[in-house]
Amino acid sequence: MAYIPQIEPWIDGTELDELRMVIDSTFITENKKTEEFLEGIREVTGAPFAIATSNGTLALVAALLAAGVGPGDKVIVPDMTFIASSNAVLLVGATPVFCDVDRSTGCLDIDAAEMLISDDVKAIMPVHLYGQMVEMDRLMSLARRRGIDIIEDAAEALGSTYNGRAAGTFGRFGTFSFFANKTITCGEGGVILCQNQEDYAALYRIKNHGRDRKGIFVHQSVGYNFCFTDLQAAVGVAQLRKFSRIMEGKNHVFDRYREAFEGQEGITIVTPPPEVRSNHWFINILVDDPTELSDHLETKQIGSRRYFYPLSLQPCYEHLPTQTCSNSVWLYEHGLSLPSGPRLTDADIDHVIEHVLEFVRR
Numbered sequence: 342m343a344y345i346p347q348i349e350p351w352i353d354g355t356e357l358d359e360l361r362m363v364i365d366s367t368f369i370t371e372n373k374k375t376e377e378f379l380e381g382i383r384e385v386t387g388a389p390f391a392i393a394t395s396n397g398t399l400a401l402v403a404a405l406l407a408a409g410v411g412p413g414d415k416v417i418v419p420d421m422t423f424i425a426s427s428n429a430v431l432l433v434g435a436t437p438v439f440c441d442v443d444r445s446t447g448c449l450d451i452d453a454a455e456m457l458i459s460d461d462v463k464a465i466m467p468v469h470l471y472g473q474m475v476e477m478d479r480l481m482s483l484a485r486r487r488g489i490d491i492i493e494d495a496a497e498a499l500g501s502t503y504n505g506r507a508a509g510t511f512g513r514f515g516t517f518s519f520f521a522n523k524t525i526t527c528g529e530g531g532v533i534l535c536q537n538q539e540d541y542a543a544l545y546r547i548k549n550h551g552r553d554r555k556g557i558f559v560h561q562s563v564g565y566n567f568c569f570t571d572l573q574a575a576v577g578v579a580q581l582r583k584f585s586r587i588m589e590g591k592n593h594v595f596d597r598y599r600e601a602f603e604g605q606e607g608i609t610i611v612t613p614p615p616e617v618r619s620n621h622w623f624i625n626i627l628v629d630d631p632t633e634l635s636d637h638l639e640t641k642q643i644g645s646r647r648y649f650y651p652l653s654l655q656p657c658y659e660h661l662p663t664q665t666c667s668n669s670v671w672l673y674e675h676g677l678s679l680p681s682g683p684r685l686t687d688a689d690i691d692h693v694i695e696h697v698l699e700f701v702r703r
Contacts, residue, residue, distance in 0.1 A: 347644035359575035393569035398516025400531030401429035404514035413462035420666035434540030469498035472622035501622035525580035607701035631677035648676035
């Protein structure tokens with residue numbers, strides 16, 4: 342059997358068709374195709390405003406800057422996330438405060454976050470880990486009581502919903518990534534969602550050299566070049582046209598794994614709570630020894646990935662104050678992401694299931 346990667350994008354000839362159209366037009370920077378892509382994102386999420394950036398990390402940076410976060414401020418970040426979340430905080434001169442997570446979902450523990458709020462905490466950055474979702478109603482209530490902005494890192498959660506509302510639409514800002522391993526991809530790219538024209542204008546100036554529009558040389562404020570391209574948008578538009586089929590495929594893979602693993606001793610499949618509809622970006626299991634299982638699967642031509650390494654343990658953050666985040670450490674020590682691509686065949690899925698069960702039963 343051919344190698345089964347842990348994740349891969351659904352790329353076919355439709356992306357090439359869209360790229361040809363953009364190249365033939367000669368308008369390859371932000372233009373009509375970018376607006377078409379953003380219109381599709383607004384349709385998927387229900388957000389009134391969306392703005393494109395070069396990548397997901399810069400989407401977070403722009404959102405933090407628009408929220409006025411800077412030197413002397415702190416931002417609460419879950420300990421279990423890809424390091425781009427906390428690096429974005431550092432890039433604007435603020436300090437990330439690492440917060441433990443809920444062991445059942447890997448998402449921000451809201452009670453733990455409340456304990457970390459101090460006068461210099463300017464924002465909380467919930468991360469919708471692996472397509473799961475934070476308890477956003479509770480978090481928004483906390484933020485309103487304490488006067489703190491919420492900047493959702495929804496990089497992994499396009500298509501996920503909490504009580505029917507899309508990830509990225511609860512906070513003042515919500516950001517997405519379109520890196521190659523995401524549910525849909527542009528190769529690279531990011532999008533920021535916001536709820537009003539004032540925040541949209543601030544974001545646009547930040548990402549467009551401090552200008553309200555392109556083609557002029559009067560700059561209302563200091564800004565940067567975080568811009569997107571129509572080449573990225575062309576790939577994204579083609580991806581959006583397949584989005585419902587991508588979601589169907591990922592739901593099918595998850596359902597097959599869940600049916601096979603539920604009730605099996607030595608393995609737990611991570612499932613969303615009833616109020617969450619996950620996009621199942623990465624489908625995860627918990628076992629006693631994920632490293633050994635990963636090595637075993639590799640010998641069977643099956644790719645897998647360990648959970649994110651806790652931020653509080655990262656060597657590059659030794660200079661930052663940290664606290665023990667026992668749940669994120671436990672999840673790292675037990676979590677493994679199985680092949681989660683939307684085009685896995687039933688034969689592929691059966692192959693994965695067979696060798697996972699072979700390992701846990703021995």
